[in-house]
Amino acid sequence: MGGKRFAVLLCAEDSEYVKKMYGGYFGVFVQMLGEEGETWDMFRVAGGEFPDDEEIKAFDGFVITGSCSDAHGDDAWICKLLMLLKKLDSMKKKILGICFGHQILCRALGGKTGRASSGWDMGITKIHFPPSSAKLFQLQAIKMPTLLSLIECHRDEVKELPPKAEVIAWSDKTGIEMFRYGDHIMGIQGHPEYTKDILLHLIDRLLERNMIMEAFADEVRANLDLQEADNEAWRNLCNKFLKS
DSSP, X not given: OOOXXXXXXXXXXXXXXXXXXXXXXXXXXXXHHOXXXXXXXXXXXXXXXOOOHHHHHHOSEEEEOOOSSOTTOOOHHHXXXXXXXXXXXXXXXXXXXXXXXXXXXXXHXXXXXXXXXXXXXXXXXXXXXXXXXXXXXXXXXXXXXXXXXXXXXXSEEEXXXXXXXXXXXXXXXXXXXXXXXXXXXXEESSOTTOOHXXXXXXXXXXXXXXXXXXXXXXXXXXXXXXXXXXXXXXXXHHHHHHHO
């Protein structure tokens, strides 16, 4: 009783593997962000399940997941999600957007998204932070690194930031890896919630759907063996933002 309450807005269908191993993507996010005393709920927004106005008021923050859908698409549920995000912004609710969530937040606030001109970004990527990042995350007691490695899996990107938003991280391939909008909204293009196992499973699924080539998949797998993502640092950053 009395603990904070958060909602995961699930924008993807769970694969049988992720359901079996992790309790679905909801389970993945709760494992990364959940702490004792908190309540976490899920709304399958890709399936048309949305919180009503009274439910919205009860939540301290929202997390928007990745998706196989395009954030620049006009599916009925995407249009409804855009309206919800505009409402949450007007209420100054804390919102953390991951991958598709990062892109749809950008669009809801007036920015632009689309296919990345450089194609798929998949694997472990080095993310660059500006010198001012420690202040942005209110981490004065912690020495903020200028580089953090992050698992990526996307072929879309933020093309143009919303007015008043600021870039807070970039990579050699993606100019807007992270953005902040006021003190209540943050987007991350990569996947701090992913493990290598989840990414390897996703590579297999993309191959089955002929969305990537076998040679590219082999290259990504080989590079994964050589690198590690800074998952604990990302967990701390996400929790600091969402719960402060």
